[in-house]
Amino acid sequence: MSAGAPLLDIAGLTLSLSDFDGTARILNGVDLAVHPGERVALVGESGCGKTLTARIVMGLLQARGARIEGRVRFEGDDLLALDARGWDRLRGRRLTMIFQDPVAALNPVFTVADQLAAVIGRGDHPRTRGAARAIARRALADVAIVDPDRVLDSYPFQLSGGLNQRVLIAMALVNRPALVLADEPGTALDVTVQAQTLALMRDLTDAAGAAVLLITHNLGVVRNFAQRVYVMYAGAIVEAAPVAELFRAPRHPYTQALFAAVPRLTGTALPVGIDGGIPDYRDPPPGCRFHPRCAYAEARCRAAPPVVTVAPGHQVVCVRPRETVDA
Numbered sequence: 001m002s003a004g005a006p007l008l009d010i011a012g013l014t015l016s017l018s019d020f021d022g023t024a025r026i027l028n029g030v031d032l033a034v035h036p037g038e039r040v041a042l043v044g045e046s047g048c049g050k051t052l053t054a055r056i057v058m059g060l061l062q063a064r065g066a067r068i069e070g071r072v073r074f075e076g077d078d079l080l081a082l083d084a085r086g087w088d089r090l091r092g093r094r095l096t097m098i099f100q101d102p103v104a105a106l107n108p109v110f111t112v113a114d115q116l117a118a119v120i121g122r123g124d125h126p127r128t129r130g131a132a133r134a135i136a137r138r139a140l141a142d143v144a145i146v147d148p149d150r151v152l153d154s155y156p157f158q159l160s161g162g163l164n165q166r167v168l169i170a171m172a173l174v175n176r177p178a179l180v181l182a183d184e185p186g187t188a189l190d191v192t193v194q195a196q197t198l199a200l201m202r203d204l205t206d207a208a209g210a211a212v213l214l215i216t217h218n219l220g221v222v223r224n225f226a227q228r229v230y231v232m233y234a235g236a237i238v239e240a241a242p243v244a245e246l247f248r249a250p251r252h253p254y255t256q257a258l259f260a261a262v263p264r265l266t267g268t269a270l271p272v273g274i275d276g277g278i279p280d281y282r283d284p285p286p287g288c289r290f291h292p293r294c295a296y297a298e299a300r301c302r303a304a305p306p307v308v309t310v311a312p313g314h315q316v317v318c319v320r321p322r323e324t325v326d327a
């Protein structure tokens, strides 16, 4: 799965945000790759920097005082140096995003037909009369909407959350992107609808050959959806592995704590229950940012830990990854 050039290649990505109160050093060297057609999950607790990473990839981080460094490449383009014309070529076409809250992501004053037509107009489709409506109808049928004409002529508030979520998936896929970023899709909805949403996304992206980077808190979702997973803690990737390998042998103390925090019966809980919280980004701990919470911390953890490959495709950023798994 990891052979060949990656579609998305993030290396050493750092982000600091400054305001009158000082500087928050949030992303601390993110390394992450997605290959063509691959389903990858990015998992970590609230506030670890998942959404900010996705917003940088989409060129949507317009915060004042933001300083971004490192490498973010997509299909050979340097996304940190892309001009407006470059973004016009990529965003909404080769690179799309599904946001967490379908109501907030759709415009309340336009019908679904209008909103889908605007997206379709940016894609590479036939421009004949009636073509946009036909493409929109097919796009909605593809996301298992049985009455596409009614949905097309509705405003978002007239539709259920689950239908709006399907509309968003249709919008994200209609221009046949190479990569879809999905930030907690469906978590604003109930768990059954969320599961349907993810199953649909999995089938459709598979059929279209599109890659997905799925952001989630939920290890159950990771197992069902992804082929490979990155575990993020306080602005950096701490472990990366094929999904089966991670579930069989998590090596990083933080990953192990995440697994320990998931109730066995439901598998749907958030990773609460790890003592302490994400550090203050204005004054983060030196070296391994997990060390104030880590049961295995020692003096050398106050310097940047090494990246250790413990099995094919399985990297752990820790001074003693092998020992902790057997401990």
Ligand SMILES: Nc1ncnc2c1ncn2[C@@H]1O[C@H](COP(=O)(O)OP(=O)(O)OP(=O)(O)O)[C@@H](O)[C@H]1O
Pocket: 017, 024, 026, 044, 045, 046, 047, 048, 049, 050, 051, 052, 053, 063, 217
């Ligand atoms: N515009 C901003 N200005 C200042 N701090 C921000 C801004 N956006 C995010 N942050 C902070 O950056 C950190 C990472 O935020 P981010 O939204 O990426 O987290 P996340 O991993 O997506 O969390 P969640 O799972 O809750 O969505 C958080 O501590 C957040 O408070």
Ligand code: SF4
Pocket: 252, 253, 254, 288, 289, 290, 291, 292, 294, 295, 296, 297, 298, 301, 305, 317, 318, 319, 320
């Ligand atoms: S580097 Fe040290 S503090 Fe960080 S996870 Fe590994 S053992 Fe714990």
Ligand SMILES: [Mg+2]
Pocket: 050, 051, 052, 183
């Ligand atoms: Mg988020």
